[in-house]
Amino acid sequence: MHQNEKSCSCSREAIWPECKFQIVRKERLAQNINLWEVTAPLIAERAQAGQFVMVRIHEKGERIPLTLADWDKSKGTITLVFMEIGKTTKQMGLLKECDCVPDLIGPLGAPTHVEKFGTVVCVGGGVGVAPAFAVARAMKSAGNKVINIMGARTKDLLFWENKMRSVSDELIVTTDDGSYGRKGVVTEPLKEVLEREKVNLVFAVGPAIMMKFCAATTKPFNVKTVVSLNPIMVDGTGMCGCCRVTVGGETKFACVHGPDFDGHLVDWNEFMARQRIYLEEEKLSLQLWENQMKGVQ
Amino acid sequence: MAKLNLERTHLPKQKPEERVKNFNEVALGFTEDLAVKEAERCLQCPKHPCIDGCPVNNDIPGFIKAIKERNFVEAVRVLKKTNALPGICGRVCPQEKQCEAVCTLAKKNAPIAIGALERFVADWARAHPDMVPKDEIAPPTGKKVAVVGSGPAGLTCAADLAKMGHRVTIFDALHYAGGVLMYGIPEFRLPKQIVQEEVDYVASLGVEIRLDTVIGRMVTVDELLQKYDAVFLGTGAGLPMFLNIPGENLNGIYSANEFLTRINLMKAYLFPEYDTPVKKGKRVAVIGGGNVAMDAARCAKRIGYEEVYVVYRRGKAEMPARAEEVENAEEEGIIFKFLTNPKRFIGDEKGWVKAMECYEMMLGEPDASGRRKPIPKPNSEFTMEVDAVIVALGTSPNPLVSSTTPGLETTKHGTLVTDEKTGKTKKDRVWAGGDAVTGSATVISAMGAGKRAAKDIDAWLRGR
Numbered sequence: 001m002h003q004n005e006k007s008c009s010c011s012r013e014a015i016w017p018e019c020k021f022q023i024v025r026k027e028r029l030a031q032n033i034n035l036w037e038v039t040a041p042l043i044a045e046r047a048q049a050g051q052f053v054m055v056r057i058h059e060k061g062e063r064i065p066l067t068l069a070d071w072d073k074s075k076g077t078i079t080l081v082f083m084e085i086g087k088t089t090k091q092m093g094l095l096k097e098c099d100c101v102p103d104l105i106g107p108l109g110a111p112t113h114v115e116k117f118g119t120v121v122c123v124g125g126g127v128g129v130a131p132a133f134a135v136a137r138a139m140k141s142a143g144n145k146v147i148n149i150m151g152a153r154t155k156d157l158l159f160w161e162n163k164m165r166s167v168s169d170e171l172i173v174t175t176d177d178g179s180y181g182r183k184g185v186v187t188e189p190l191k192e193v194l195e196r197e198k199v200n201l202v203f204a205v206g207p208a209i210m211m212k213f214c215a216a217t218t219k220p221f222n223v224k225t226v227v228s229l230n231p232i233m234v235d236g237t238g239m240c241g242c243c244r245v246t247v248g249g250e251t252k253f254a255c256v257h258g259p260d261f262d263g264h265l266v267d268w269n270e271f272m273a274r275q276r277i278y279l280e281e282e283k284l285s286l287q288l289w290e291n292q293m294k295g296v297q
Numbered sequence: 298m299a300k301l302n303l304e305r306t307h308l309p310k311q312k313p314e315e316r317v318k319n320f321n322e323v324a325l326g327f328t329e330d331l332a333v334k335e336a337e338r339c340l341q342c343p344k345h346p347c348i349d350g351c352p353v354n355n356d357i358p359g360f361i362k363a364i365k366e367r368n369f370v371e372a373v374r375v376l377k378k379t380n381a382l383p384g385i386c387g388r389v390c391p392q393e394k395q396c397e398a399v400c401t402l403a404k405k406n407a408p409i410a411i412g413a414l415e416r417f418v419a420d421w422a423r424a425h426p427d428m429v430p431k432d433e434i435a436p437p438t439g440k441k442v443a444v445v446g447s448g449p450a451g452l453t454c455a456a457d458l459a460k461m462g463h464r465v466t467i468f469d470a471l472h473y474a475g476g477v478l479m480y481g482i483p484e485f486r487l488p489k490q491i492v493q494e495e496v497d498y499v500a501s502l503g504v505e506i507r508l509d510t511v512i513g514r515m516v517t518v519d520e521l522l523q524k525y526d527a528v529f530l531g532t533g534a535g536l537p538m539f540l541n542i543p544g545e546n547l548n549g550i551y552s553a554n555e556f557l558t559r560i561n562l563m564k565a566y567l568f569p570e571y572d573t574p575v576k577k578g579k580r581v582a583v584i585g586g587g588n589v590a591m592d593a594a595r596c597a598k599r600i601g602y603e604e605v606y607v608v609y610r611r612g613k614a615e616m617p618a619r620a621e622e623v624e625n626a627e628e629e630g631i632i633f634k635f636l637t638n639p640k641r642f643i644g645d646e647k648g649w650v651k652a653m654e655c656y657e658m659m660l661g662e663p664d665a666s667g668r669r670k671p672i673p674k675p676n677s678e679f680t681m682e683v684d685a686v687i688v689a690l691g692t693s694p695n696p697l698v699s700s701t702t703p704g705l706e707t708t709k710h711g712t713l714v715t716d717e718k719t720g721k722t723k724k725d726r727v728w729a730g731g732d733a734v735t736g737s738a739t740v741i742s743a744m745g746a747g748k749r750a751a752k753d754i755d756a757w758l759r760g761r
Binding site for chain 2: 042043046056060061062063087088102103104105106107108234235237238239240241242244245246251253256267269270273274276277278281282284285288
């Protein structure tokens, strides 16, 4: 019955001896934002910027996609950053160092296209700063001048400023409420940079609305803008079609054709509507679980 | 010759009004007495057309004779010789188009219920594990084979190769083995426990199963070839096909793959006990006429849709679904709208589908498939109100393996090119079979392909 023995790390060894999805480091990066460093040598070996993994944390759990924030081939670990929003991510927040994740599948999706473009602006919003870091680093090592813009609603939600700085020729930090860095949203400095100098590529990852407005900001400048989409997924390997998105009038599957797409061609209204399909169910699920947790205490 | 008994034994089923409220198996299976009664009808004809009608050439008269003699142990032994997954085949094979279609008694409209008997034998074996004879496994050859995909093609190929003495490892991208048997076919038609037990049986032959492993991303086929003597690709169906008409990505429009995966693999019918949800509404239209469309429609009914339509562009006679499943669907109150095809989907202000505009269709001249081509009737548009749509039009192959494997030839549709008889691809030491080669097809044809490939791989490994 080795397919069923999925509850702890030891059974995992029977299936894939080299692979043991243990959380070796957990860090609270900001309010509700967690970092996991997980042992996953085969995924670490293959990981490239822009790719994602599917995570399932228990027998009755859903499969959720998380973009790779970092990886370490020599240690055989990958780094994931997630915000506690719904039941699954809140349950993930309760897992501790040394706990194991039964299912971690990846690296999935096409890697971000990296080459020497010239000047690249990477924009990361909210938890999107984590995958933006991976892309910024890759762009930097490819010889680009990299200008990074990172934004959050408020100071308490900011993380990885130093890490971002380490791969930036220039770093601009914004907060919506002005509690740190520049007051305002990321599109304002983005516009200024575009006005100021020649930019060859903009890469944006974060909330859909932020990516939509980044694309709208770069459009008049005619600068190619790549966005990393995060639609709802079930299998994540190109089988179910849940993650479909209209790009340039064509239906694409974010899990195999993406997650990166040309931001100027994405049908943003459709994309944002599709992200909200299960809002009611997600609320119900969270509420039932939270009531259950209160009952336990 | 034995006397003709034209009274086919009826397979007991759950009553329609009961079964639409649950996901338990619809068909209840033969008791020992019913099985023997049905087996007694078999003429044991010398020409046994049934064996030739079976894609894996099961010794049908052999196991039926054993049932007739109440020697169920022998029936299991005979069946397992050729079929590693009898519990699955007995349930989901289109017997009426294969073994039963060519049964001598079929001419009298009363073929032996071969599928039901096969299922009986498999279930009897599961209920009597201590009495089932152990499989003969050939001495180890020292050769290693990687099988990509744990669906019907992969499991069959792996089981056969393991019995031939080779060391086999199956890789699967999902968190359960079984492929389409797990994510695609509903519990009420094929209980997941049975899939799990047949997967366990394959593992008991010494086959190692590695889950959560995406070949083509985590490990490439070329890397597998460095560690294994041969590779079999049973990667199955890929991206779901859509109609490419306006409004198709509105909320509430599912591919059948997504709808069925949520329900079967992720157990969304048990939400919120299980975390994966599925939308429950009032009126749903399933587009398509195959088995997958029937499965999706019947699942929709069970999760609480009040009106479930199957919208198919041809007529009832042209439907590719199994007759038995169409009948089950009709009994369950599924409404069929034949000669109908959607023109566009209409959404509300929040991006949810609320209606679909359809054409009435008529059948023209035969097309490339040999079937009469459906053509929209001019000015026949009408609107159906729906709050969900499930598109069940089949799939196109997943590009993951083909795009990361140099030397693997594909057709213009993206399916893998193989030798029909052996499953050998154009790439050295790589074989393939199942939906990855044929496009959407049946469980049994995938199993047949797995078997043929296993035979060829074995011959090649031994000749090396």
